[in-house]
Amino acid sequence: MLARFAFYMAEVVQIRSEAKINLFLNVLGRRPDGYHEIETVMVPVSLSDVLEVALTGSGIEFRTDSTALAEYVNHSPDWWHGLEHTGSMPGQAVSDQCPPHRNLVLRAAAEFFKQTGLRCGVRIRLWKSIPVAGGLGGGSSNAAKILLALNQLTGNPLDYARLLALAARLGSDVPFFLGEGPALATGRGEIITPLPECRVLEGRPVLLLNPGFGVSTPWAYRALAATGDAARGAPAPVARFIELLQQGDLRAAAPFFYNALEKPVLRKYPILEIYQEFLRARGAAVTLMSGSGPTTFAVFEHSDTAERVRAELHDRFGPNLWTAVCEALTGRALAAKYRRAA
Numbered sequence: 001m002l003a004r005f006a007f008y009m010a011e012v013v014q015i016r017s018e019a020k021i022n023l024f025l026n027v028l029g030r031r032p033d034g035y036h037e038i039e040t041v042m043v044p045v046s047l048s049d050v051l052e053v054a055l056t057g058s059g060i061e062f063r064t065d066s067t068a069l070a071e072y073v074n075h076s077p078d079w080w081h082g083l084e085h086t087g088s089m090p091g092q093a094v095s096d097q098c099p100p101h102r103n104l105v106l107r108a109a110a111e112f113f114k115q116t117g118l119r120c121g122v123r124i125r126l127w128k129s130i131p132v133a134g135g136l137g138g139g140s141s142n143a144a145k146i147l148l149a150l151n152q153l154t155g156n157p158l159d160y161a162r163l164l165a166l167a168a169r170l171g172s173d174v175p176f177f178l179g180e181g182p183a184l185a186t187g188r189g190e191i192i193t194p195l196p197e198c199r200v201l202e203g204r205p206v207l208l209l210n211p212g213f214g215v216s217t218p219w220a221y222r223a224l225a226a227t228g229d230a231a232r233g234a235p236a237p238v239a240r241f242i243e244l245l246q247q248g249d250l251r252a253a254a255p256f257f258y259n260a261l262e263k264p265v266l267r268k269y270p271i272l273e274i275y276q277e278f279l280r281a282r283g284a285a286v287t288l289m290s291g292s293g294p295t296t297f298a299v300f301e302h303s304d305t306a307e308r309v310r311a312e313l314h315d316r317f318g319p320n321l322w323t324a325v326c327e328a329l330t331g332r333a334l335a336a337k338y339r340r341a342a
């Protein structure tokens, strides 16, 4: 899974860190701990960031091409203590969007070193392609891949159960990215049941569209609760949806794609509804917002249609819209093939 090569005394791993889309997201109710009980079906897609991770003697160096994330360098052997506080740290860059103590890459590395008690350092580079705060799980994916990479580089000190517990502490979506294919996620999203097949998406292009602004996940859940209906736990038929996914008939499955968070987010940002109408009018069998949005995906029957509609989107809404055509990684074999092609 990880491509390795020697680098002086240390080793370097380069990893693809893929995005996900939620094909189904039902919110069952609010929990005493403030989270929401959900049932969601997620599938990784071939849109991915690239991470490079190398062990060093001590401290941390985090570099990225993303302007949405602050770079961070700290030579202290106990660099992670500072990340637990919001105060300034030596060498800390400034970013409005995501300062170091909120950056899931840094938090994952910090938690790993804290858990294992290992006394070494790390150098991380991140090439970002997944929109930040877009509902595609980019940060969660990065965190999971950092855990896997550090565990591998240091001789697997954490077994899978400890990695899973650590991932769940970092964020509700992080455990999903320790796996490789489609899954049902329950609880607050951290209880993962892998799904064997997702035939509905096999060989079918997925067009992603992001309007260029972010949506805060806590806000989306709060706003849903304020609408007073969908968060009450109306049980949507997830079992039926999973059956239809496995049968492979896109038109039969299409009406069952569902995201409870669409309601508050589309109400606040009606442009997302306009994008969906535009996509459906041009042959998309399914259009749905992913996670807490605002990224919207559309499933088409054929790649040339998806590419044509992508071009039409830019003609109609301008060049600043972010779009990509990718494929769903519907099983282990496909995920492995995709990683080999990296």
Ligand code: C5P
Residues within 6 Å of the ligand: 034, 035, 036, 037, 038, 170, 171, 172, 173, 187, 188, 189, 217, 218, 219, 221
């Ligand atoms: O787990 P994560 O840190 O990604 O969650 C971010 C926020 O999203 C939580 O603090 C909570 O407000 C909201 N959330 C929720 N229910 C979930 C997942 C997230 O209310 N199942």
